[in-house]
Amino acid sequence: MKKKFFRLSILAAFVTGFSACTDVIDLDVPAGTSYPVLDAWITNEPGTQYIRFTKSVSYTESGDAPIISDATITLYDETTGDTYPFVFADSLYKCDPANGQIGQVNHTYRLRVEYDSNVYEATDTIKPVAAITNIDYKYKKKGDDGATKDGYYVRFYATDMAGQTDYTWIRSYRNNLNDDNILEDNYVIDGGFSEGLSDGQEFPQFVGESVNDRDHPYLQGDLAIVKLRSLSYPSYFWVTSVQTQMESGGLFATVLANVGTNYKNVTDGGGKGKILGWFGTSAVSDSSITTN
Numbered sequence: 001m002k003k004k005f006f007r008l009s010i011l012a013a014f015v016t017g018f019s020a021c022t023d024v025i026d027l028d029v030p031a032g033t034s035y036p037v038l039d040a041w042i043t044n045e046p047g048t049q050y051i052r053f054t055k056s057v058s059y060t061e062s063g064d065a066p067i068i069s070d071a072t073i074t075l076y077d078e079t080t081g082d083t084y085p086f087v088f089a090d091s092l093y094k095c096d097p098a099n100g101q102i103g104q105v106n107h108t109y110r111l112r113v114e115y116d117s118n119v120y121e122a123t124d125t126i127k128p129v130a131a132i133t134n135i136d137y138k139y140k141k142k143g144d145d146g147a148t149k150d151g152y153y154v155r156f157y158a159t160d161m162a163g164q165t166d167y168t169w170i171r172s173y174r175n176n177l178n179d180d181n182i183l184e185d186n187y188v189i190d191g192g193f194s195e196g197l198s199d200g201q202e203f204p205q206f207v208g209e210s211v212n213d214r215d216h217p218y219l220q221g222d223l224a225i226v227k228l229r230s231l232s233y234p235s236y237f238w239v240t241s242v243q244t245q246m247e248s249g250g251l252f253a254t255v256l257a258n259v260g261t262n263y264k265n266v267t268d269g270g271g272k273g274k275i276l277g278w279f280g281t282s283a284v285s286d287s288s289i290t291t292n
Contacts, residue, residue: 005100034058036068038263038277039112042075043229043284044103044126049075051086051093051121053113056276067091071115078123079107103281111279115262122262129230130158130168130191132205137224137291140217151217152291154224155208160191162200167236169282172211174218183213187231187240218291229282234251234262238278 039052051073054065056161073093075084083101086093095102103109108125134157140147145155160166168191188207192198211226218224231239241259262278265271 036115036273036275036277037065038113038120038275038279040073040122040207040277040279042103042109042111042124042126042279042281044101044105044282045284046101048096049084049102051087051094052091053115057079057235064197068115071113073114074112075102076112077102077104078110079104083215103283105283109279109281113275115275116273117267118265118271119267120263120273121266121273122264122279124235124262124279124281126281126283127166127230127232129228129285130160131285132226132228132287133159133222134158135226135287135289137218137289139291147217148214149217151219152222152224153209153212153217154226154289154291155205156203156211156226156287158191158203158228158285160198160200160203165195165199166190166235167231167233169229169231169236169239170207170210171227171229173227174213175223175225177225184211185243186210187236187243189236194253207253220291222291223288224291225286225288227284227286231280231282232249233281235278235280238262238280 006173035056037054037056039054042049053068053071053073055068057063057065069088071088071093073086075086075095076082077084084095084097086095103126105126105128108123110121110123113120137152137154139152139174140150154172166189168188170184170186171190174181174183187194189202190197190199191201191203191207198204199233211224212218238259245259245282261276263275265273267273
C-alpha cells in the first residue's frame, strides 16, 4: 500500500523549568478504506433537485473526490406514494418534477440507492419553517454596535412557531447561490440556542445578524441572500456534528472522525456494503436585499 506521510509538531512544555522544545515526528498514515458518500438534501423549493454521489478520499489526499455515476437513485414520498427517479447527468443525479416541486411540508420521504450489488435506504420528514418577515441593513463604522470593520451589516426578522420545537439552519450568501459565496452557516433551536427559551418569539437580534461575515462585511451594491431551512432533530444533530468537526482545532481538539449516517443497508439476504453521508429534507424560507 502506498504510504502517506505528514509532519506533526508536538510542543512539550516543562513547567518546572519554564522551557519548551519542539519535536518533529514523521508518521506513517494508512490510506484507509474508501467509502461511497451520498449528499442528498431535498427541499420544497420549486425546480430541479440534485444529489451528489462520490467516493471518500484519505484525509491526507488533495483533489476532487471521484464521482460515482452508475447508481440507481429513487425518492419516494411516503405520504402520497409519489415516486421521483433521479438521473445522472453532468456529475450529479437530478430530478426535475413535472409539477414544479417535490418537497411538501410534513411529508416523509424515503431515499433508495442501488449501488454495487447493495441497496441502501434513509428517511426524513420535512418540518415547517419560520417565515422571514423582513430584511434590512445598516452601514456601520468600525466600533459602532460591535462592528469590526466599516461596511454594510444585514439583519433578517422572523418569528419562531409557537408550541413546538423547531430546528433551523440559517445560511447566508453574497451576490449569488454559488458554494464559494456562502458566508455563514448557523443553527438555532426555537429561534435561539435552547429548546423552549424563545418559543413563539421573534428571533433575537444576534440571530438576525448572524448572517454577516464580520471580517468581510457587505459592500455597497452587494446582494445579501438569507435562507432559513427547517430540520428534523436527526438532521439537526448531524449538521451540527459536521460543523463541530469542521471547526475543530487546537491542542485539545476532538480527533477527526467520520460523522454518522442515516443510510441503512436493506439488501435482501443481508448486504455488507456501507455508505457515508446523510439524507435530509427541509422547508425553505428566503429573502434578499441589495445594499445601496
